Amino acid sequence: MGRLVPAVTRALDILELFLDGDGTLSAPEITRKLGLPRTTVHELVTTLAARSYLVQVPDQPGRYRLGVRPYQLGSRYAEQLDLAAEGRQVARSVAETCDETVHVAILEGADVIYIAKVDSTHAVRMVSAAGRRLPAHCTSVGKMLLASLSEEALAARIPEGAPLIAMTDNSITSPEELRRHLAVIRERGIAVEQRESNPDVSCVAAPVRDSTGQVVAALSISVPMIRWSEERQEELAELAAKGAGELSARLGHRRRGA
CATH class of the missing domain: 3.30.450.40 (GAF domain)
Structure with a gap:
């Protein structure tokens, strides 16, 4: 088995947090739940948002929800x-x-x-x-x-x-x-x-x-x-x-x- 890439693992950990609760999280909440450095969370969240895996919640600055990309991947998985x-x-x-x-x-x-x-x-x-x-x-x-x-x-x-x-x-x-x-x-x-x-x-x-x-x-x-x-x-x-x-x-x- 190959070596796990820490940055990818952390990004996936962030995405999986959205499976619980009301489906929205702020960067400080992510930091607290995962125990990661604040700057690391900020960089990962920014990257995930840029690739449409996360999107900011309208009228709630600093809060995020899942974007369209996880839905597209899930739909493709369901099709097969x-x-x-x-x-x-x-x-x-x-x-x-x-x-x-x-x-x-x-x-x-x-x-x-x-x-x-x-x-x-x-x-x-x-x-x-x-x-x-x-x-x-x-x-x-x-x-x-x-x-x-x-x-x-x-x-x-x-x-x-x-x-x-x-x-x-x-x-x-x-x-x-x-x-x-x-x-x-x-x-x-x-x-x-x-x-x-x-x-x-x-x-x-x-x-x-x-x-x-x-x-x-x-x-x-x-x-x-x-x-x-x-x-x-x-x-x-x-x-x-x-x-x-x-x-x-x-x-x-x-x-x-x-």
Whole structure:
């Protein structure tokens, strides 16, 4: 690895300060937060402003906010993102950690579509494929995605009073029961499915967010019942959340306080 350039590092440190608070800072505030010499901060801020990375706040002399250049760079980065490709990379990493089948799925209507899948190396594993469509209410990824919807959007996909199809004896078939289940998922931030789409498999799923904070996908870990337990569920729920968080970060999401 090459040597880090101190001046570039300091300039990037200044830019990253604007990710918190109200998005505006003065040179003295930057000096205090980073512990840099006042003259150094002045030179760096002047340079960043000259290149449109920072701009002075109108009617607030001495205060700065992000300029247009970071937005242009972020937009170009977002243009080249591919959710399926990024999902496969993260799913591969998660699968290598737990050696179970990992999926990434999106919501379409009342169904989920799997856009990425990485298999376990075990002889006993889940049989599925990228591109497969399943009823959302029968899967952990689907329930995670349904739980992220507003009441209006959920009602458009799952009308109250309309029976839901069952894939197994454990599938939820009542919209009212489903809504109670989704309320728990919203509170926990994790969805669990126990033999609801496959009588021999249980799953856990976590939400994937884009740069705006919107849930755009879900990542799940699927486990045959012979390897499932309450302890294993908790372990995999934590790993699914970590993997979903990594994929979210790749899509530009930044957690509050991060």
